[in-house]
Amino acid sequence: MTHPPKIEREKSGRIECTVSFTKEQTASAEQKALRELAEKVKIPGFRPGKAPQDMVMQKIDQADLLEETIHHLLPETLESLVREHNIQTIISPKISLKQRDPLTLSIVFVERPKVTLKGADKIKIEKKAPKVEDKDVDRMAEFILRKHETTQEVERPAQEKDRLTIDFSGTDAEGKEITPIRTQGHTVTLGSKSLIPGFEDALMGLKKGDQKAFTLTFPKDYHAKELSDKPVTFSVNVSKVEEVHIPELTDAFVKEQLHVDSAESFRKELRQSMVAQEEHIERQRREQALMDAICTATVVDFPAELVEDEERALLQDMEAQLQRQQRTFDDWMKATGKKPEDLHKELSERAKQRLALRLGIRELLEVKQIAVTDAEMDEAVSGLLSPLSEQERKNVEGAYRKGEQAYEQLKWQKRVEKLFEGMLG
Template identity: 30%
Template sequence: MQVSIETTSGLERRLTIGVPADTVEGEIEKRLKDAAKNIRINGFRKGKVPMKIVKQRYGAGVRQEVVGEVISRSFYEAAQKEDVKPAGQPSIQPKQMGEGQDLEFVATFEVYPEVTLGDISGFKVTRESAEITDEDIDNMIETLRKHQATYEVVKRASADGDQVNIDFTGTKDGEEFEGGKAQGHNLVLGSNSMIPGFEDGIVGMKAGDEKTIKVTFPEDYQSEDLKGADVEFAIKVNSVSEQTLPELKKPFFQTFGLEKGGIKAFQKEVKANMERELKNALKGKVKSQVMDQLIESHEVDLPKALVGNEIDVLRNQMMQRFGKQPEGFDAKSMLPDSMFEEEAKRRVALGLIVGEVVKSANIKPEAKAVRSMVEEIAGTYEEPQEVIDYYYSQRQMLAGIESAVLEDQVVEYILEKADVTEATATYDEIMQPKAEK
């Protein structure tokens, strides 16, 4: 096999590969002979079909199959020989592949970039801690009750906590704007699900009342046309419904899978879930700080193929969240690459940088930590042992856990070298940062 390599630009490489004709023709001949043993054609006994006829009938298909396999195999052998690591699939351009001729083709591809780690000892990280109080537990139970609330129509003015059914039309400078109109929309007052001032303007309105309110969109609103814009909403209230919360009794507890133990057992279960969520949130905040600083302190050339693959992953994840798509749904046009490009680049860059940290520090996923994470996941199911057994019987599932553990170990490795400040916070501050509120 003859190989030559050239750098075309940046991370792109071009391999020109030649494979002797004997290698290709010999494999084709062997497969045709093997096939001839089992071929049945009218007028001939099984295995007695002349090779000339076998070649006429099956030669082209076998040649295509063999050439494809030889190209794939020889490309990866050539890449290994030239000590290059392809990032993504190559683009193959055949130059010569006629019968009896040496096979020659050109493979164009990107390689993984070299990542030079910077000084991580200057990283500054704030590691917070928080305690769950009885008040936090009571607030969480109240929130769970609200999620199970029922509403009954009443003939009075609306108040905070009521659900109103409304029609509304939004205008900016007298013109309706996209997404600012709805009919029969249910809205819980005080839920803060609308822009500031909208829900406040409805409080005190009764069924049949109509009103125009003036509000201002936030400066960080997602629509460029509406950021910081002063608008008006014409609102009509169709009905007002009063909220009724479920009593803290067995039927309510059963909706969360708790059959016995009453309020004490329910509080214990709620606290356990809150502790698990708090632990993950605290760990996530530290990890986010570390990853942000890894990105900020390193410049990495990103292979287009890897970014493209990550865009596809993000698009598929969003489609899964949407559920079943309507017939004719074109994901590429409805969810263009530009929607996911920034996040995809961040993910690819972090993957490359973290990979280099793992390599340079010789970090390997600890079996004990892997087991602990699997058990923590299994603990949220009714039959934990079955979940544990499933993870350890599925290599791909376990590999996902090992990858998560490896990231955690990278974070801990960096924290050992970073400037870490300890701080305390409340449960609410950790779980509902100001920006989210």
């Protein structure tokens, strides 16, 4: 380097290093880059890497040569900067070209920003007692009983609680068929209110083989906007009417079908299960409320590079999720109607929230001195690996040795669990 690097440190943790290289350093790196690129250049009459340098230079893109030259200069430069200036970066450094002659680079590191917690010691998350009433148990019991229901086809007119199998189509006010409405073999239980208001009422009294036409107006808040608040004339054909028999909750039924001693015991177990579910939901609600409170209490100045790095991670997660759903990112953008600038703004906000939460939690762990012992980690690793087969354990147990990345991630998770347990009570 012709001069000592210019180092600019910001309170946000952003460190910009401006580095200039001597002509000798640049020339040496350029020669290495040229030799590598020459191996990829095809020149008639010469084997790869054996053509004269001036001929190779004519074939090589100068932008590629510059990029490779910088690539050769970076390792030693980065190592020197980190060592000599005690830089503890938390993301990969960002490199940009400032000047070509002399070759001058801007290298931006980001250290962990200074975090201030305002009011974190006063965070209180209200705990609500689980509330399961008799009517809730009745509703769940009926849901379970319906899984054991039986049906019998009848020739009489349809009445409340009967199940009908119907074919139907619909036309608009001008008499033109609305193709998406046409449905074959649809089953509906009268009184279930699963169809738009008035539809099930219109089916009352119909028998197998009956046909009926009637006009209904779709609700204003109907999910398909092209149909909301629009009149549609339906043509319905009834192909089957069935009487539905739901078993009664008796001791004999629960013993035979549910393997429980009595109807009373079944209701008791059902209530306990519902209470446990309510407690789980309440715990999740309180954890989310706690995370929101930590975000609010975390005051931090984010360097742009850190936010951009987090945005990229969010975008990669999104693309991976879409790929699992066999959808493309472009398809998703079209389906949601989002503009690139809207998505960028949304991702930027989410990135800042994730960073605030992560940095806030880290600060709380240090302030509260939350630690996990080796014995606790041994138990956690054992609990994680024990359900696996012998071969599966062999494949992954190395990753959970002390000091390995998976081990440290699990340790972080256990520390966070301790923190949340202490703050939620």
